[in-house]
Amino acid sequence: MTIYELGETEIVSQIVQRLDIEFEDCAIIDFTDTEYLVVTTDMFHRETDFPVEMSAWQIGWMCAAATISDIAAMGAHPLGMLVSMGLPDIESAFVYSMIEGMDACVHRCGTKIIGGDTDSHQELTICGTAIGRVSKDMILRRKGASAGDLVCVTGSPGMAGAGMAALRKGLTEQEIRDSVAVKKFFEPIPRIEEGIALAESGAVTSMMDNSDGLALSLYQLAEVNGCGFAIRAESLPMPPETDDGSLDLALYTGGDFELLFTVMPDRLGDAMDACELTVIGEVTRKGVFLEGDTAKEIERKGYRSLVC
Amino acid sequence: MTIYELGETEIVSQIVQRLDIEFEDCAIIDFTDTEYLVVTTDMFHRETDFPVEMSAWQIGWMCAAATISDIAAMGAHPLGMLVSMGLPDIESAFVYSMIEGMDACVHRCGTKIIGGDTDSHQELTICGTAIGRVSKDMILRRKGASAGDLVCVTGSPGMAGAGMAALRKGLTEQEIRDSVAVKKFFEPIPRIEEGIALAESGAVTSMMDNSDGLALSLYQLAEVNGCGFAIRAESLPMPPETDDGSLDLALYTGGDFELLFTVMPDRLGDAMDACELTVIGEVTRKGVFLEGDTAKEIERKGYRSLVC
Numbered sequence: 001m002t003i004y005e006l007g008e009t010e011i012v013s014q015i016v017q018r019l020d021i022e023f024e025d026c027a028i029i030d031f032t033d034t035e036y037l038v039v040t041t042d043m044f045h046r047e048t049d050f051p052v053e054m055s056a057w058q059i060g061w062m063c064a065a066a067t068i069s070d071i072a073a074m075g076a077h078p079l080g081m082l083v084s085m086g087l088p089d090i091e092s093a094f095v096y097s098m099i100e101g102m103d104a105c106v107h108r109c110g111t112k113i114i115g116g117d118t119d120s121h122q123e124l125t126i127c128g129t130a131i132g133r134v135s136k137d138m139i140l141r142r143k144g145a146s147a148g149d150l151v152c153v154t155g156s157p158g159m160a161g162a163g164m165a166a167l168r169k170g171l172t173e174q175e176i177r178d179s180v181a182v183k184k185f186f187e188p189i190p191r192i193e194e195g196i197a198l199a200e201s202g203a204v205t206s207m208m209d210n211s212d213g214l215a216l217s218l219y220q221l222a223e224v225n226g227c228g229f230a231i232r233a234e235s236l237p238m239p240p241e242t243d244d245g246s247l248d249l250a251l252y253t254g255g256d257f258e259l260l261f262t263v264m265p266d267r268l269g270d271a272m273d274a275c276e277l278t279v280i281g282e283v284t285r286k287g288v289f290l291e292g293d294t295a296k297e298i299e300r301k302g303y304r305s306l307v308c
Numbered sequence: 309m310t311i312y313e314l315g316e317t318e319i320v321s322q323i324v325q326r327l328d329i330e331f332e333d334c335a336i337i338d339f340t341d342t343e344y345l346v347v348t349t350d351m352f353h354r355e356t357d358f359p360v361e362m363s364a365w366q367i368g369w370m371c372a373a374a375t376i377s378d379i380a381a382m383g384a385h386p387l388g389m390l391v392s393m394g395l396p397d398i399e400s401a402f403v404y405s406m407i408e409g410m411d412a413c414v415h416r417c418g419t420k421i422i423g424g425d426t427d428s429h430q431e432l433t434i435c436g437t438a439i440g441r442v443s444k445d446m447i448l449r450r451k452g453a454s455a456g457d458l459v460c461v462t463g464s465p466g467m468a469g470a471g472m473a474a475l476r477k478g479l480t481e482q483e484i485r486d487s488v489a490v491k492k493f494f495e496p497i498p499r500i501e502e503g504i505a506l507a508e509s510g511a512v513t514s515m516m517d518n519s520d521g522l523a524l525s526l527y528q529l530a531e532v533n534g535c536g537f538a539i540r541a542e543s544l545p546m547p548p549e550t551d552d553g554s555l556d557l558a559l560y561t562g563g564d565f566e567l568l569f570t571v572m573p574d575r576l577g578d579a580m581d582a583c584e585l586t587v588i589g590e591v592t593r594k595g596v597f598l599e600g601d602t603a604k605e606i607e608r609k610g611y612r613s614l615v616c
Contacts, residue, residue: 004397027423043392043427084351089312115335119351127435
């Protein structure tokens with residue numbers, strides 16, 4: 001059977017099983033008595049990952065942001081980023097601008113680009129690698145949520161999806177520049193400070209980033225923890241600039257790079273002291289439901305699935 | 309100007325300058341008082357990096373070997389490998405076999421695959437990331453060679469090139485299986501043990517891997533160290549299965565993943581206790597020359613250039 005027939009989720013699940021890899025945002029290496037090293041890698045392609053409206057600088061920024069977001073999701077401090085590039089015969093100014101965007105993002109996250117590799121390739125292909133460190137008693141994993149914990153997010157899930165929807169309507173260049181959603185979509189800010197503060201708060205029981213979309217991320221957390229979720233529709237912070245369908249955007253579109261985490265109910269104050277957050281629901285025993293006037297099951301669909 | 313007009317070497321040099329990156333086989337992170345972390349990333353594409361005669365298992369092995377070779381070149385202990393894959397719609401068995409080859413190679417090097425990413429892509433694209441650790445007083449860098457030091461290699465430079473030349477002659481499947489050069493080309497063994505032993509010997513002043521070919525690697529070492537090299541033609545271990553042109557293969561073809569290093573002349577015995585090596589020449593003040601009946605300058609050409 002071909003891999004497209006099997007589907008990416010099945011392929012990844014097979015590989016992860018064969019290699020006995022832990023399903024986390026980053027690979028975790030036991031480095032010293034007190035600290036873990038966390039490492040993540042992400043691959044991007046020009047046509048599938050970057051809307052045509054994005055500038056070279058923004059392509060660089062987004063690659064760095066998406067890669068470093070996985071470091072944030074473990075509550076870790078970034079140590080550096082490496083970038084491999086498969087380059088078609090484009091203007092050198094495009095490549096330098098991309099590198100500048102990448103560099104700006106990693107500096108915003110308190111780290112820098114420390115190495116990489118270049119190669120020639122038909123389609124622009126970028127592979128980012130980020131490394132981080134985190135105290136063993138601070139690390140936040142996907143596993144750890146218990147029934148009764150509160151479900152929280154940073155930012156507005158669906159913001160990048162709202163940006164994408166706005167672009168599809170056909171914006172002028174000025175409208176693109178003025179759109180908050182497009183800006184958040186094109187230049188997401190990895191939640192490094194929030195991740196570290198949440199880790200230090202001691203209030204968080206599980207965490208991941210929502211880059212695959214909220215619904216898929218909830219299903220991933222549910223699977224790892226053997227739990228369910230009851231999400232309150234009216235509590236979801238809605239992305240701006242959307243008329244209707246914003247609930248669908250919040251649930252089923254990816255590319256946000258916000259944090260999705262669970263908090264012990266009696267420690268919510270500590271989590272709120274750590275960063276701005278919204279409580280969107282509660283950990284239950286089974287099923288992933290949206291509670292409004294009536295409860296309905298959230299569909300298991302989203303953006304894409306990553307090993308880490 | 310486009311990047312193909314400028315050339316990969318110039319692009320890489322520009323990026324390295326702009327980002328103030330050290331020109332080493334790996335990025336080096338100062339992690340604890342006593343240890344460095346070393347990290348490397350390498351990108352590969354189906355058409356440009358893997359001969360059609362290679363099996364899926366061998367493609368996986370070679371990606372892992374090429375990536376981990378950079379860890380060996382620093383004298384470091386590997387801690388793990390991550391792999392990102394851009395996958396076309398191929399048979400799932402092909403992907404699993406590739407992963408098995410990769411896994412076999414990393415196990416051979418005493419480590420394992422700890423994470424990765426998958427994505428769909430027209431051409432099979434693989435990006436390997438390897439992490440290692442090394443004591444601060446052991447690390448071997450490209451910088452450190454002085455005039456008078458001996459130039460040494462592990463294995464036979466040009467072995468992969470000899471394999472490639474043999475394939476171009478059109479071998480039968482049986483001949484491919486029987487060819488030592490093709491085997492070394494398709495399933496190179498990263499010199500992890502040798503790298504660690506050489507680092508521990510205290511005899512080595514500089515080191516890198518020769519994946520870009522011997523000539524280009526010598527020029528890279530010459531540039532970093534502000535030195536020259538006198539290589540003795542008759543001392544070069546010649547690759548097997550080649551009639552004529554084997555000197556050209558030894559100098560100008562890449563893909564070997566052997567170690568190229570310089571040794572203090574009075575410590576050669578310690579280096580020889582560490583691993584099998586061949587002394588191929590001497591560090592001089594200026595110029596990269598081949599000394600035979602007459603001395604002639606080695607050309608600055610090779611396989612490709614990598615940031616790290």
